[in-house]
Amino acid sequence: xxxxxxxxxxxxxxxxxxxxxxxxxxxxxxxxxxxxxxxxxxxxxxxxxxxxxxxxxxxxxxxxxxxxxxxxxxxxxxxxxxxxxxxxxxxxxxxxxxxxxxxxxxxxxxxxxxxxxxxxxxxxxxxxxxxxxxxxxxxxxxxxxxxxxxxxxxxxxxxxxxxxxxxxxxxxxxxxxxxxxxxxxxxxxxxxxxxxxxxxxxxxxxxxxxxxxxxxxxxxxxxxxxxxxxxxxxxxxxxxxxxxxxxxxxxxxxxxxxxxxxxxxxxxxxxxxxxxxxxxxxxxxxxxxxxxxxxxxxxxxxxxxxxxxxxxxxxxx
Numbered sequence: 547x548x549x550x551x552x553x554x555x556x557x558x559x560x561x562x563x564x565x566x567x568x569x570x571x572x573x574x575x576x577x578x579x580x581x582x583x584x585x586x587x588x589x590x591x592x593x594x595x596x597x598x599x600x601x602x603x604x605x606x607x608x609x610x611x612x613x614x615x616x617x618x619x620x621x622x623x624x625x626x627x628x629x630x631x632x633x634x635x636x637x638x639x640x641x642x643x644x645x646x647x648x649x650x651x652x653x654x655x656x657x658x659x660x661x662x663x664x665x666x667x668x669x670x671x672x673x674x675x676x677x678x679x680x681x682x683x684x685x686x687x688x689x690x691x692x693x694x695x696x697x698x699x700x701x702x703x704x705x706x707x708x709x710x711x712x713x714x715x716x717x718x719x720x721x722x723x724x725x726x727x728x729x730x731x732x733x734x735x736x737x738x739x740x741x742x743x744x745x746x747x748x749x750x751x752x753x754x755x756x757x758x759x760x761x762x763x764x765x766x767x768x769x770x771x772x773x774x775x776x777x778x779x780x781x782x783x784x785x786x787x788x789x790x791x792x793x794x795x796x797x798x799x800x801x802x803x804x805x806x807x808x809x810x811x812x813x814x815x816x817x818x819x820x821x822x823x824x825x826x827x828x829x830x831x832x833x834x835x836x837x838x839x840x841x842x843x844x845x846x847x848x849x850x851x852x853x854x855x856x857x858x859x860x861x862x863x
Contacts, residue, residue, distance in 0.1 A: 558841040562859035570858045571603035577610060580664045589660065591653045592796070593789040595853040601657065604847070604855045609661035612641060615771055616745055617667045637716040638742065639668070640768055643749040644839060645775030646832045647696070648786035650853060654775060655749035662745055672743040676750030676765075677725035679706040682732045697831050698752050703765070710748065710768040713740055730804035751831070754839035766842060774843035779832060781851050783824050790820035 579602050581589075590596040616639035627634045641658070645651040655673055663671040679702045686692040686700055694700055705723075712720045724736035740746060748765075754772060757764040766772060777785075794816050799809045808816065840846060846859040 561863045563862050565858045567856050573607035577606050589656045592792040593785055594650050594653045605657055612662050613665035613668050619770055635716055637714050638746045639770045641747045642753040642769040642772035644754045646782050647828045648789050649775045649777050649782050651775045655747050668744045670743040671745040672740050673747045678723040698835055707763050714768050728803050751836055754842045772843045774840045774846045776846050777849040786824050787820040791816055
């Protein structure tokens with residue numbers, strides 16, 4: 547099993563303000579809780595334990611920070627345009643959300659879409675995942691990398707950069723390929739469309755990856771702010787296994803599901819299969835590709851064993 551290196555951790559941590567949960571929660575004083583319990587239940591993913599307390603103490607302050615950053619960026623852009631004697635061409639504020647499989651980043655991205663859209667100045671918030679830029683299964687098979695689906699080489703990185711460049715340039719309408727988790731593949735002729743929102747949230751495993759060569763543009767070069775969702779790999783493995791078991795009782799039972807084959811296996815077999823996928827695919831990807839990008843993030847959410855955020859690290863340098 548690969549080991550996570552922490553050689554550069556002390557130096558990297560010096561780049562951040564380290565804010566414990568209680569101190570961060572105090573920032574929520576006086577802020578309205580905009581979501582109901584039923585809305586929170588609808589937003590959280592399988593196995594996630596998001597509740598109203600977590601929303602109020604962690605994500606409401608974070609959404610306000612993001613709204614302030616978006617407004618500030620928009621103001622600076624307008625002032626710069628005026629200085630240059632150009633028309634104000636305000637473009638969307640782009641937020642990246644990265645982290646391991648099963649760490650809860652999809653739930654966080656959905657939650658932030660709802661919360662940020664409630665603040666004045668950022669009413670139109672779009673969310674897209676990088677799954678749409680996975681190469682189709684047929685192409686992964688052709689390249690012999692189907693077993694590395696989710697690794698950086700399994701994505702159309704150029705297509706993703708071109709998509710975000712168009713969004714960031716203020717194009718009136720930009721389309722991205724559509725990925726079906728049920729079919730476990732790109733759906734031909736289906737698209738996700740983004741139409742000049744105030745904020746775009748981009749969620750994915752590898753969105754903080756550096757460029758493959760010095761002359762290339764990294765996806766993260768197009769972000770105005772980025773978030774890394776962090777947790778102990780042993781905790782993430784437990785969450786991954788719990789989610790796999792939950793999926794076996796839900797989505798895997800759908801006759802059209804790519805994973806229908808797992809619906810009828812025993813609990814022990816399911817745990818064993820989840821362990822195999824974690825140790826052979828997801829943990830190596832985390833250690834080799836995802837975790838090393840953590841300190842490229844503007845903000846790190848550190849989760850404990852309960853899925854709750856224990857500490858927030860906000861980039862100061």
